[in-house]
Amino acid sequence: MLAAILKSPGCLELEEVQDPQCPKGGALLEVSACAVCGTDVKMRQMGHKDLAYPRILGHEIVGRIAEIDRDCGLDKGDLVQVWPGIACGKCRPCQREEDNRCQEMKILGFNQDGGFAEMLALPWQCISRGLNLLPKGTDPALAALAEPLACCINGQEMAAVCRGDRVLILGGGPIGSLHALLAEAAGAEKVIVVEQLQSRILQLKRHTNADVISADGNEAEFLDSLEKTIFSETEGARVDVVMLAAPQIHIDSRLFRLLAPGGRICIFSGPGPGNYSELMDLRTIHYRELTITGSYGCSSRQNRKAVELLSSGKIKANWVITKRARLEKINDALNHSADRSGMKSVVCGK
Numbered sequence: 001m002l003a004a005i006l007k008s009p010g011c012l013e014l015e016e017v018q019d020p021q022c023p024k025g026g027a028l029l030e031v032s033a034c035a036v037c038g039t040d041v042k043m044r045q046m047g048h049k050d051l052a053y054p055r056i057l058g059h060e061i062v063g064r065i066a067e068i069d070r071d072c073g074l075d076k077g078d079l080v081q082v083w084p085g086i087a088c089g090k091c092r093p094c095q096r097e098e099d100n101r102c103q104e105m106k107i108l109g110f111n112q113d114g115g116f117a118e119m120l121a122l123p124w125q126c127i128s129r130g131l132n133l134l135p136k137g138t139d140p141a142l143a144a145l146a147e148p149l150a151c152c153i154n155g156q157e158m159a160a161v162c163r164g165d166r167v168l169i170l171g172g173g174p175i176g177s178l179h180a181l182l183a184e185a186a187g188a189e190k191v192i193v194v195e196q197l198q199s200r201i202l203q204l205k206r207h208t209n210a211d212v213i214s215a216d217g218n219e220a221e222f223l224d225s226l227e228k229t230i231f232s233e234t235e236g237a238r239v240d241v242v243m244l245a246a247p248q249i250h251i252d253s254r255l256f257r258l259l260a261p262g263g264r265i266c267i268f269s270g271p272g273p274g275n276y277s278e279l280m281d282l283r284t285i286h287y288r289e290l291t292i293t294g295s296y297g298c299s300s301r302q303n304r305k306a307v308e309l310l311s312s313g314k315i316k317a318n319w320v321i322t323k324r325a326r327l328e329k330i331n332d333a334l335n336h337s338a339d340r341s342g343m344k345s346v347v348c349g350k
């Protein structure tokens, strides 16, 4: 089969390799679509702490079952979306439906080969909790957005986003866009997205009901002007949730000024080096009853929910896909994500 193999940081090569075998109790997939995550771009450039080389990347996977060694209601030919976690199923987090916190967690495209290939071997652990059967006629590329959407569900559950909330999303890329759609679907009273790039601002205005604010000027001035805008947009009430969906945002207690009492901040994007400092204004946290939370990855339950939201059309995210490429053109797909001109790119199979 053809596979895109990361040999070392900076060295991604397309190669013919041997087809994987169907693992005992597992399945073999023919990959139909694998979306590019910001992490894939980062890993192509500079590797990742959880990577062993050589590695096939890609963890936002949809494929057709070519072989399955388990009686589980799924058959050869079924189109499935894959939760990329390989969880033990036995530890305390796994037993509590928090399998993204599994004590022995491994992830496809990180610790095991992922979806930027024609075929993918799924170990037995993936079968019971990790495969979501898709309805006939599903666009595999759209279904590949289920994993990043599920990560957003995790972030919004951690920040307890609910009906009537005012939600501020800092960063309007693919993840910020999915957060905006999700917050709208959750019944948020107001969604505000802050973004730098004009092309993305236009997309967000066209396809969401969010108020989109252009982020320009230097950062210190920007936060002051953002505070004024938020103040006037909410008649002085400020927002209930701040979702950090851009790694370059400097995180410190000035963000508290944007929050209403009882407000929540979710550190969704992994902050870049030097982009975080003191968030320990404990007096303000106490008097204004603030919550600071983080989120990383998604559970298989959240992944199932994301598939349902996309399949039912409750979330319309087609527009978030701005490039489709064949595996042979994987570098174009990664570059589209890296240059941030559009939103999300998806590598599509035959």
Ligand SMILES: [Zn+2]
Pocket (backbone or CB within 6 Å): 037, 038, 039, 059, 060, 148
């Ligand atoms: Zn991802």
Ligand SMILES: [Zn+2]
Pocket (backbone or CB within 6 Å): 087, 088, 089, 090, 091, 092, 093, 094, 099, 101, 102, 103, 104, 105
């Ligand atoms: Zn576990």
